[in-house]
Amino acid sequence: MSIEEAIKQKKFVNPYHKLGVNLIYTSNWLMHQQQEALRAFDLSPQQYNVLRILRGAFPLPMRVSAICERMLDKTSNASRLVDKLLAKNLLTRKSCPSDRRAVNVVISEEGFRLLQEADQVIAVQEEALHNLTPEEALSVSDMLDTIRQANSR
Amino acid sequence: MSIEEAIKQKKFVNPYHKLGVNLIYTSNWLMHQQQEALRAFDLSPQQYNVLRILRGAFPLPMRVSAICERMLDKTSNASRLVDKLLAKNLLTRKSCPSDRRAVNVVISEEGFRLLQEADQVIAVQEEALHNLTPEEALSVSDMLDTIRQANSR
């Protein structure tokens, strides 16, 4: 379904406007797909994201601030996300001996197990992207990088 | 800044995973830009979106359900968004004579004026997308459509 059909709009101001609209629409579409896929695991996309980041750092611990820097939405509240995941025993949180302001966050065994299951359903869901060739996928990704060159954040 | 730098992640599972991550990241980036640009007008991106939809339909009125169908995020609550915009006199809402369940929503003169101003700052912000050629922009947009072909929503 073209973006024109999806939002029932025939005309766009210019190609850039059309791209902007489509970008946001498609991202929402992807996020909703993920949300649905993760619901069975009682994980929000952001919680899933944090777990993946922690697994990437494993066995090294991460600080909350370091998690934040790697998140897709940097304005989100990593502290409370860690709280949620801790309550589910998906990670451990210990105060850091060398800097008592900071905390060391590490994914737990249970976190690993849940992530492994979740990865499978996410992979299935991600197959939507396989409508493009690998080259096209990387090309789009590069162009997205180009878009953001204008202004950093 | 490449997506690798942006989220401090060197490796991705495959080109598709990288694209998915970049898509969501770039959409968030765009949304935050818009949010900042619209703050001066006390409009959220979604409220702005609704006003633009209503302007597109003008002089015809729209039902809440029709607005919803054209929104970028279809799970958002159009009813309450209309409430907010009504409180600011940016639109009018009258119950529809032919179907008393429905309401007719029309953008107001004041809504037109605000939108005209907001459009200008959004246009400036949207110039980030001009790092691509018009052909590239349309090409990316087409590929986003392709991605969503897998499953509708």
Next chain:
DNA sequence: AGACAATAAATGTTTTGACATTAAATGTAT
């Protein structure tokens, strides 16, 4: 006509996001 399903919008409730503020610990300059 009456019963029941379908549709439109609004509302209630709970969770999450945005944003500022606070609290504690550390770094730095005099």
Next chain:
DNA sequence: ATACATTTAATGTCAAAACATTTATTGTCT
């Protein structure tokens, strides 16, 4: 050493999103 700024994480607060439910009206079938 003291004062002050900076960093780190947590918290408070208010607005917005998510999701189910409700209310009113219309459509449909017998």
